[in-house]
Amino acid sequence: MNKTLLIGLILLSGLFSSCKKWLDVQPESEIAEPVLFSTEAGFMEAINGVYNKSNTEELYGKELTFGTPEALAQNYSMRDDGQDYRQTTLYNYNHDEFIKRKDKIWAGLYSAIVNCNLILLNVDAKKNVFTGVNYQIVKGEALALRAYMHFDLLRLFAPSYLSGAAAQGIPYSTRYTKDPTPMSTVSAVMDSLVRDLEAAKQLLAVDPIRNAGYKVGYPTVKDTTLTTEERSPVLFLQNRRHRLNYFAVCGTLARVYLYKNDKANALLNAKEVIDSKKFPWTAKEDFSAFDESKKDRILYKELVFGWYIPSMAKNIKERWFQTGVNGLHLISDAGDYIYEKLTAGAFDARYKYFLSKSSTQSSTFFEIVKYRRNSIDQGVNSNLHYLMAPAIRLSEMYYIAAEASFQSSPADAYAYLNQVRLQRQIEDKLPLGNEEEFLKELIKDARKETLAEGQLFYMYKRLNRGIVGQTGAIIPASNKIFVLPLPNDEIVYGGR
């Protein structure tokens, strides 16, 4: 009997000691964090996950690209209000739909940020699972994405650096926790942004996009002397411009430095992109091609960085930019004003190809056709390029370079601006003017260039300038307009 008891006890104690391990059950249809971050592929999937999270309707798939900030910049006419943005254009920040969208932007960006943070919390400990340049790419992009999103949060929900560098900004989240991250001041956030982005830039120095062999071009063109963007055998290293590549980080840095009024560094970074000659200007025949399937409406090759959004094609066609006045559109007076129909507009390719005149019984108006596809088929073949949400484009680098060099050399500044105008077939060069005249021209051109790309609002805010209405009326600059209120949940549960 003693023997039996002894064996029993040994068995029991064995059970106890292996119990903890046994209770550690791994899910199967989803994957636990430590399991995901045990392989290189897992890190790649996590990075792709951040882009996946960001290209949704709530974020860059719609709202942050051609939604709320674009409405705030008075770039849509609101006569029929089929998309429920009228209250947004009136800066009614108590409107239900506006609150819903803004809260989702806040929550969505932070959710993407937490995905970056989880990668960054794991990547250094698992450095040994990586091959080639992948460690630098993963870590660099995670840092850059975190900064990119925080920067957009700051530009929406905090006062501009110019008007309130010391004011309360946003929480700069670098951890994975349920405890709220304390608020930082605007200038502290700027410092964090620069730190993360500079670190990312260093890591991404090995980015294959910098190789001479990396040729930017249309994915439909199979000639490898024209494009090599999809030549890498590793899917993860293809289409670098769909992700925050080295030059995209430079572009973001240029944006951030300019926002911080550090013009020297802004110019440095903008010029790095321009001088790389990586991003060719769009050929006239591609922009103006009559055959829809040969047409490039978003100036694909000029994109330094864009979000890949083919899944939005159907909604773009059938909802947001649907034909008729229920889609996002510009009444004809507004379109004519923005594109200076009577002067430069006569030549401007953007006027011709971003807008399409249409009419109903009661009105004529411009449909915005920048995102129009030949078909809603998600494949690439319906146009020259993928459906993209432009994030950073070459022309913005020219604008930054122009603005950053105006004080030292107005001639250079005008040269940069005129270069963009020339590429859009406006051959008349702008005469030199004073800073105010220069900025006016710069903003006007940026408005034409980035219509429905969600950047203009930030420009007004950065410069603390009044917003130019649809036909020229100025809406005075004010933090009441420029600073979106924090979500209620953030205030209540975060103790803000």
Added chain:
Amino acid sequence: MKLTFLYNPVCSIQRVKCKLLVVMKLTAILLLIGTMHLSAASYSQSVTVSRKNTTLETVFKEIKRQTGYLFFYSGQVNLNKPLNVELKNVPLEEALKACLADQNLTYNIVDKTIVIRNKQTGAAQQMAVVTGKVTDAKTGEPIPGVSIYLKSDPNKRMNSTNQGEFGMDVNPEDILVFSYVGYKTKEVKVGNSKTLSVALEEEVNQMSDVVITGYQTIKRESFTGNAVTMTGEQLKKINPQNLLASIGAYDPSFKIVQNNLVGSNPNRLPSINVRGSSALPSGDSEVLRRDDFTSGTNMPAFILDGYEVNVQKVFDLDVNRIETVTLLKDAAATAIYGSRAANGVLVITTRAPKEGKLRIDYNYELNVTGADLSGYQVLNAKEKMEYELQAGLYNGGYDDQPQDYLTELYYHNYKNVVGGVDTYWLSQPVRTTAGQKHSINLEGGSDVFRYGVDVRYQTRPGVMKGSSRDQYSGGMNFIYNRGKFQFRNELTVTQVKAIESPYGDFKNYVRMNPYYPMMDASGRYPQLVDAWRSRDQISYKYVYNPLYDAQLSSFNKNGYTEIIDNLSGELEVAKDLKLRAQMSLTTRSLTEDKFLSPLNSKFYEYTPDKTDEKGEYYNGQRKETFWDGNVRMNWLKQLGGSYFNVLALVNVRSEVKDGKDFTAIGFANDRFTSIGFAKGYAEDGKPNSQYEQSRLFGSLLSANYSFQNKYLADATVRVDGSSKFGVDNKLAPFWSLGAGWNVHNEEFLKGNSIISQLRLKVTTGLTGSVEFSPYLSRTTYQYNTGNWYSSGIGAVVDNFGNQNLSWQKTQMTDFSIDLSLFKDRLTLLPRIYRKFTKDILADITLPPSTGFLSYKENLGDMENKGAELAIRWEALRKQDFSINLNGSFVSNRNKILRISNSLKKYEDRANDLQTKPEAEDGFKGIPLLRYREGQSINTIYGVRSLGIDPENGRELYLKRDGTLTYDYDVRDVVPIGNPDPKVEGSFGASFRYKRWNLFTNFRTYFGGETYNLTLVQRVENADAKYNVDRRVFEQKWKQSGDHVFYKNIADLGTTDVNSRFIQDDNLLNLETVQLTYDLDPKIAKRLSMSNLNFTLTANDVVRWSSIKEERGIDYPFARSITFGIRAAF
């Protein structure tokens, strides 16, 4: 084989031979069960033998050849003595007598087997007559018909006379055995006395003497825990069709939550809580309607023969297989289940085969059910027309329609009324139907090897046409017992097929206008019966004929096949120490198939470009594998006055659920119902899968102690580990303590004529509940399979894994008294308890800058306080006639003590939906579940109403600050009613007259309140376009000065939730009436049965309620009558 047996007795030890005999018989019976009877009949019962100078052996051989009877005898029997036999067509018994006359041998016949043994010599001299009387130990009354026999020779037997007297020839060393149904069997040694007076003690239902906790059996006398034991027989009496309902009727603290939507749908699993609710729904989920509360988080744990099963298993269990059901309620009783115990534990044991010769039990039930539509009072065609006129449906401007259109519409409808169309739609989808059940149970065996086989076939058609639940099950059970070692295996296979009615929701029939014809002139069901023109004068709102959809080939069915094997072994390690190991494996595969015909009305309005997308097929498969094992040591020891019952146990459990499903669309026509005919996946459709795995590990030490049967104590410690807990919190301790005092065993109460039992008990302890999905405590990534990024598939984190997540803890304290008076004829069992649940799992809202909107945390406290009282009274007990009364009453008060911040958010959402009309997916007019600290979880919330202002017909509301207003504001929502009844209970009586038994059971509750939705939706807010409740004709406000209950007749808006419709909710329901007749065993014997009885049971016979409302919205409630026959062979 038989021959060997006959001539070479294998073993000379009598006992072993008997065993062989049984084995022999078993084999024979199992193999030849059918042919045996036939062949036996062909043998003759008379014998013809004529031999000279032969031996008995030869004669027996001859007799065996002629009659088919077998012979058995031990080696001591001498068969070689020569003899002469001359028999001609003599009956067997006479032949044997003749043969054995000079052989000093005797015989007896047991079931076609003749046993030969030596005649006892010299016994005759010592034989003496002993006489005596058998009486009831308690009443002292004589017991007639007691079976009395010699232990050494059971054939020597007699029955006591009507006066309880007996007399028998015995030896002084003989032992007499007295046995009688309902009394404990008693053995008396004769000794030298000439008269014996024997008092038999009543067998107070053996099962109620012990408590079966699932892991051990404890004497009730020494147990301090609160456990209610019911036998399978008792439960069958209350409701032969629904086991869970019977348990609820037996003990009302086992509460089946009424679901007014699903009614008596045989395919809906009920929601149950024990002693009140102790869980909060999670905050981010959708807002819950009060009448559709189907959350499973309150379910008690179900333990079947020592392993855990889900409610579905119990729901589909054959009631005939059940030996006992024990409901463990307090901490002392449940703590052995640790993390699963907080909501109570229901322990079910199935019948183990009993030893003895083969016994066949056959059960037949015929169950007739009919829909109970008494809650529905709808208008007939003529009345409906009149109501429509009154409601102004045809007055100019109604719905912005021109008068000439409305006039035309009126005459169009009126034509139908005059033409005699008066369809009673309610009766179309329902039926009176009969279900059957056959259940056969075979059992038998020796004390070494016992076996049982049971087979069941049961159909349970529902009262909605086409709905049914058919259950088939089979089981094999054997026990091998070898001295210190016992081994048992139980294999059960169950198959269930459930079909939902193609007739759809019952409410669709209730609202149909009686003047709609359901068939056209050619006898076909038209798809459209009406179309209401919309305000834009162009589009129409169609009224579809639900009967049309019912005729299509659409179906909705599901089912499962389940195999359970339960293997256990027991070893008596030492005299007082038993080691037992048990292992059970369950595999269940579930399938679900839903097909919606392309002709279904759902697709009627599909635009032409979607023609090829009509029709829909859903297919889901799930495989579940559970295993549950435990090893336990049980030590039972008596040391002086101390009695110990100690249990140590280790328990492991693993659950894996693996499911896949997908939906296909696009079917060509109504005939092709196979999924292969589908055109493809639905838009954005893709196959889904769910995989869930969880594990549990527990170890337990539990002790029951009593001293001199006066002072009692129980103590339990259990440590559970679960994979569901957070990484930092893997092991959870639970405990309980109990103390009791058997006052009736104290000297000062000994011999007391009034109090026969008085026991005081107090228990307390901590138990837990882990009813949450298995991966909440981990950070998990979800793959974005439907949306690849250009550089590959993405994985995103989708929850904040709370590593500190722990179990819900329930602290339960009980105080109870067991009191029996007048020799146990009156028993009172009062109990009071407090159940305090803390760390309830709740969603905590996070600031979104954390990256998450909410996470799971243990935050939330709830309290249930209550009292229970059970009464049993043997009002009358006579030989031929007896009356027993019993009742069981419960009162429970629930209070939320602390809730999380997300439930406050939930309240905001509820406020929002409360003001939105139903057409916009809102719940205007329907009370929603809300949670406020200090209130019961069941509280009804709304705005206080002072009634209809006679001045202007508007409703007058009371604002939160006490001022009056006509405007409804959700911010004025306060608690307006508490549906928790003050007392809830069931009571009944059983009468016995000779062999007749009448059993009744009532259910009642009173003191609660409810929100009468019928009055709101079908009277006050009645949509005149559809059929409505008869009470619409009751007075509504028409002009200034009308003092009425209902609002202005001209007000077509939806009335918001307010206290005007709160009504007292009292109920008395005659739940069961059962009549049983046991056939006289003598007559049964003549039919070669040992037992035959008939029962007739009616369920839900009459219902008196203070509320008049429509019951069973999607599926009506049912009443049923069951006729049963039980025969034992």
